[in-house]
Amino acid sequence: MMDVGRHPKIELLTHSELEDISGYVGNFKARIRKKARYVDEEACITCGECTTVCPVVVPDEFQMGLSSRKAIYIPFPQAVPSAYIISADDCLGDNPIACGKCLEVCEKKSINFDQEDELREIEVGAIIVATGMDVYDPTALDEYGYTRFANVVTSIEFERLISTGGPLEGHLGRPGDLKRPQRIGFVQCVGSRTQDQKRGNPYCSTICCMNTIKGAQYLMDNYPGTEVTVFYIDLRAYGKGFEELLMRTRGHGVRYVRGLPGEVREDPPSGNLLVTVENTIEKRLEKHEFDMLVLAVGATPAIDTEAIRQMASIAKSPSGFLKEAHAKLRPVDTPTKGIFIAGAAESPKDVRESVTQASAASSHASILLSKGRFAVEAITAAVYEDACTKCGQCAKVCPFGAITWQKKQVPQVISAACAGCGTCAAECKFGAIEMRHFSDQSIYAQIDAILEEDSQKKIVSFACNWCSYAGADTAGLSRMAYPPNARVIRTMCSGRVNPEFVWYSFQKGAPVVLVSGCHYVDCHYIDANRSTVRRVDGLWNGLEKAGIRADRLLLEWCSAAEGARWQTIMHETEKKRQTVTLEELELTRSALAKVRVPRPRNPKPADEKQDSEFVCLRCGHRWDGVFSVSWERTCPECRSNSVRWLRKK
C-alpha cells in the first residue's frame, strides 16, 4: 500500500468517483470527481488532535460497525494517503456556534471547510477495471439469526474481532458481552451455492472455505483450547498449500461436520447459540452449543461495478461479475479493446489469484502502452455517405459506442472502437454500411453459390465466428456425424445477418435458413445477438404474412464447446428441410416475387415483462411466459432457440 502511495509514476485519486469514460483503445478520456476531503492530504500529519475534540460519534465502517469513529477520522492507521478526512454527512460544520472545534486544534491548519470537489479530465491509453467484490449480507437467511442474535457474526466481522487493529485490539471477544468465546462454530456457503434466489447466489464464492480454515488455524495458534466446529457442504481446499492447512487444523482438533444448520436459537441468559444440524455423513441429528457463530458469507459483485461496466461497455456474466473476452485464453481482456479486468471484479478471488491476474492485466496493458500503437483488424464498418439517410439507427445498435452520430449528420465510425460485429450493417435499411472483409456482396455471392444447383437439398446456415462456427468445429474434432446438407456462411457475429440475406435466400429457393450464434451469456460483442433475435422475430412475422411457414427460419445458439448441440441442430434442421416440398418452394418463389420485404420492428418498451405466448418452431411446443429482451428464449421441451414470441391478446 505504501509503495503505491509514494510511487512517482502513480497519481493516487482517493475519495474519487469516475463519472464518465469516452474514447477508444489508446485514446480514452475519463472524467473523475475528486470529492472534497476538507483536509489537505499533504499538510495533515495525522496527529489526531482533531479527532479528540470532535463531538460527533458514528459507527465505524472499517470496523464493520463494531466500534465507532468521529466525523473527522482516518479510516485505519495504515491508510494511504495518510490523512484525516471529514465526513460531510456527519460533521456539524464550521460555524463556531455549531462546532468548528477541529479547526481550532489543528496546528498545521490543514482543515479547510471551503474545499470543493475537483473535476479531473485525464487521457489514458488503457484501462484496468479492478472494482473488486462485496460480501453477502446474510440478514435474509433468518434461520441463522444474524442481526437477531448478538453473537452471530459474519466472517468479515470475525476478521475485525481477531485483528490487532480491530475494535478489541486483538483480544478476541464476542460482540454480545466481550467475553472470550471458548466454543466457536463456522457455517459455510452462506449466500453461495443455492438455487433459491432469495437465499443467495448459485455460484461457489471459492474463498470462504479457506478463509474459515485460516480462521480456525488462527484460533488454534493464538487461543489454544478453543473448540472449533465447521459446518459445510463440501470443503474446497484446492490451491497450493490449502490442503496442508486444512490437515493442520484437523490435527489441532478442529471438527468438520458435513451439513448446514437447520436452526439457530439463542439461549437468552448466556447469549450462547444452540445449533441444530443434520450430520449427513453420520446420518444423525446433532445439537451443538456455541459461544459465537461465524457465518462464512459469500462474495457478490461490487455494487459500483455496474455503473463502471456500463461506462466502459464491458459484458457481464450471469453471476453479475464482469465477463472476460475468453474464459480460458483471454481471462484478463474484455471485448472492448484497451480495457482489461483484474481481481474479484471478474469473479470471487483470493489475494494470490487477484495479484496474479492484476499482473497479467497490467502486462497486457503494458504491451499496448509500450508499443505506442495498435493495429485494428480490417473487419470494421464504414459508412457510404451517398447512401446514408443520416437516420442514426446504426449508432443506436452499436454495442461499443463506436459510431458517433448527430442529427442531420452522416455517422462516423471510430475504427479503433469498432469490433467488427456488423450489427450496424444489418440494421441499416439503406445498405449504407459496408463491413470491410465481410461485405454484403460477398455474402450474397455465397448464398448464390449455395443455391445455384440442387437448392432444395441445401440449408443456408449463418454461423458466428466465435461460438456456432467454432461449435461446428468442435463437432468435427469429436467426429460427430450429421447430414451433409447445411452450408455455412461465417460472419463475425449473428448480428451481422441482415434480414435481407434471409429473404434473398428464400427467394433463391432455400428450403430452410438457419441463423446461429452465441448464447446470450457468451456474446462476444456484448449484446449484439439481442439484435439478431429482434430481427429474427421480425422475419418470422414477415414470413408468415408473406404466406411462408415461419418454421423454415430457425434460430439456434451454440457455444464453441457444444459440438453435440451443433450435431443435434444439424439433424433437426435437416428434418425440417425434408418437410419442405418442391411445390412449396415454387409457391415461396412466386409469393416473394410479389411481396415487398417487410422490415423488423423494434420491440417497444411496453413489451418488456409482458405476458406472452411462446411457440417452439422446431418441435411445436407452446407455453405461456413473460417476454424480456434480456432473457434467452429456449424451448423447455427440445432446447431449441427457435422460439417465437407472440403477444397475448
Place this chain on the structure above:
Amino acid sequence: MVKEDLRIGVFVCDCGSNIAGFLDTEAVREFAGALSDVVISVRNNYTCSDPGQQEIQRTIFENRLNRIVVASCSPSSYEPIFRQCIHGAGLNPYLLEMANIREHCSWVTQDREAATWKAKDIVKVAVSRARWLYPQDEEQISVFDAALVIGGGVAGMQAALDLAEADHQVYLVEKKPSIGGIMAHLDKVFPDIECSI
C-alpha cells in the same frame, strides 16, 4: 475490381488421411479448377507444412494469382498462418479465403460420396466469396502512454505498481478515502497466515 482481373488459385489439402480418407480430394481439385476465375487448382498432402506453403507461394508467382482459396481446415486454426504465407508472396493477407472441408465436412460426414459433394460445394462457396475480397489495410492507432486503474484493492494496487514500474504513468482511482480494499479488512491471509497489510 473488374471480373477479368480475377486470378484465383485453389489449394486442396489431403491433410494426410484426415480429409483424403473421407472424400475424393482429387475430384474436389478438378471441380475447383473448372470454376470460373480459377486459374489453377493444386492438391497437397499437408498444405500447412513448409513445402505446402512454399508451393502456394511459388504458384502465386508463377500464375500471378490475386485471390487464394485454401480448402483444408477451420480458419480458427490456420487462417493466420496462410495469411502470413500469401503476404510473403506479395499478396495482401485479406485476399485469402479458407474452405473448411475438414471440421465441417470430412470429419462429420459418413458417406464418401456425400462428403465429396459437400466439399465441392464448400469450395465453390469459398471461391464465390473470394471474388469479393479486397486488399485491406490495418489502421494503426496511436496509443497514449498512460493507464487508468479503477479500484484500489489488492488487484488494483498490484496492477498500478506493475505498470508504474514499467515506467507508464498511472492514475489509480479509489472511491473510499484510502486504498486497501477488502484486503485491508482482513487480519491474516491464507495459506500461510501472514499479516494482510
